Amino acid sequence: MALSRLLAAPAGNIVSFSQSEFVGGQSATLTVGATNSSTATYDFAVRFIQVPTGWTLATDTIYPLWGWNYNRTDGIAPSATAEFKPFYVTPPAVGGTGQITWELWQVDTEFGFTSFVQKLDTVQQSVSASGTPSPFALLLPAAGSTTQPPTPEFQWQAATNAVGYLLEIEGSILGQRNPLDEIVSVSLGTVTNWAYSGTPALACASTYWWRVSATNASGSTVNNGSWQWFTVTAPDPFGLSAVDVAGLFPQLQCINRDVSALTDFAYTLEHGLTNLSGALLTTNASQVLVLIHGWNPSPLIGPATFDPFNEVPWQAVVTNLTQSPTFTTNWTVVAYNWAHDANVGTVPTAETARPVGPADVGGIPLIGSATDAAERGYQHGLLIGSKLLEQVGTNNLKQVHLCAHSAGSWALYTASRYLRANGPPKLQVQVTYLDPFIPAQACFNSSHPFTPDLLQSSTNYASVTVSGAVAADGYWATVDDVTDYAACGSTTIHWSWPSPNSATFKVDNTTYGQNNWYAHDGPVKFYAATIADPAIGAASGYGWKKSLMYNEYHxxxxxxxxxxxxxxxxxxxxxxxxxxxxxxxxxxxxxxxxxxxxxxxxxxxxxxxxxxxxxxxxxxxxxxxxxxxxx
Known part of the structure; x- marks a missing residue:
């Protein structure tokens, strides 16, 4: 090939680069193309002589004369374009921009050696590389914050070059981060804030650690290079702990203690209790019957105007009551609608909402969602009690009958306790439980503070003399029988009310009951039936026949x-x-x-x-x- 130099003067140009944009920290191939613009065939080589700081380039062949910085090609014909072997480019992880200086040479490859004969072209190629995300800082919660709610809002600075963020939350042990207690690890888009959903629930008075990693194809950058901690406090935006006469408020889940976002609670707090006609209770409502529904599984939630008292079986209670001759104008009836706040998920979703035990025990799904409803109901009861005294007047309120179903029993419980503690001396209060929900019924939730003994304590009216009716009555159905919980070694909690002032009654028993009263809503159906016909269960005086209103009439x-x-x-x-x-x-x-x-x-x-x-x-x-x- 050396004879080609005698035929014509060599000439050529660098004409192409396979790429000029790279990813920081990642190796990529770069191919250079050149054109022979002379009239004879020549051997060419291309080499780099300068690269940006921190960048590395290499070939796949070592040549003894020029080292690693060039590649050659033999015999480029006149007016032809050829690509040389690829170079391997590795930008620094942080990325950056700069220039690579390239030279095109005519070479001689006689005797196995390459001789650089003359330089034909010099070109500067502009290159850039995206780097790992830039350093950034966490904003909220502030480092060391001790006043965070159970659903904190997380915010952080934007990192340059970030295409996504990974947020991690871990628990603590002995005051230090516990890597074995991962609470959350969630990949986000390019947003720089995230609201915690409350699942899993963060514990009150507990410390948690968090960090955010900004990510892209080059790698990741951790905020400030470290974790930050915050402590969850017990939210009490309306001072409910001050009126929690039962003292259980601190034991409720943090997420259920914060009632500031509860729709029905906020409405009643602002507007007050209303009667069946929608009118606010006034000082004339000295005798009040309060009906309280229970847990509202989400498939039943319906539109914003959803009202359980327009649905089976509560509709029958209201209809039969208003049509009964025992319904006296002396009494005011409140159908307490807290359906949206009681909407905490279905039974199946409870298995993931509160994973406190096996997913299925003896055919009974986890009951965490109903427990959430009970905790919210607990606080609604405090509101009911306080609103009764506020709207009617402490000295005007004479008789209150609270009648609740399922998880609503805990609203009944706190309402009665509140009235006992803050109402007039010897206020006449009656409580009626319709298949009350008790978390302790299932062995996998037995540690919850809501127990049968607490519900029974709401019937202890040692300082209250009630005329014409019993203090408490409770009704249950076969669906709650011991066989349901046999698989986990639990027992059904049947009522043991103090005689003779109260009663317990299985509504589907063979003597007084009906088969369609066996389910969870059976006691509500039974109670509605006794309003329409007090003779039902008359042999033992159960149902509506025990109510204050009925006895006032009879x-x-x-x-x-x-x-x-x-x-x-x-x-x-x-x-x-x-x-x-x-x-x-x-x-x-x-x-x-x-x-x-x-x-x-x-x-x-x-x-x-x-x-x-x-x-x-x-x-x-x-x-x-x-x-x-x-x-």
């Missing part, structure tokens, strides 16, 4: 008479107010319906209205019955 032997009872603190006595035809009546009293052993004669004056005071001699319920003397 505590006299003739419909021409009405009688109400009101406690007076000044005399520590009950004032009976009787209206009816003037005449002499016999008043029977006692501590049970079957034990009206004491009697006295009373006289209705010509005005048709009698006020008669009876000393309070027992801490039990007191029952009264008026009978005309001619009977």
């Amino acid at each position: 505590n006299v032997s003739t419909e021409s008479l009405t009688m109400t009872a009101m406690y007076l603190a000044a005399c520590d006595c009950l004032r009976l107010e009787v209206t009816g035809t003037p005449g002499t009546l016999r008043l029977y009293s006692g501590t049970t319906l079957d034990g009206l052993t004491t009697s006295e004669l009373v006289q209705i004056p010509e005005s048709g209205r009698l006020q008669h005071e009876v000393p309070v001699t027992t801490s039990n319920m007191q029952f009264f019955r008026l009978v005309p003397t001619e009977e």
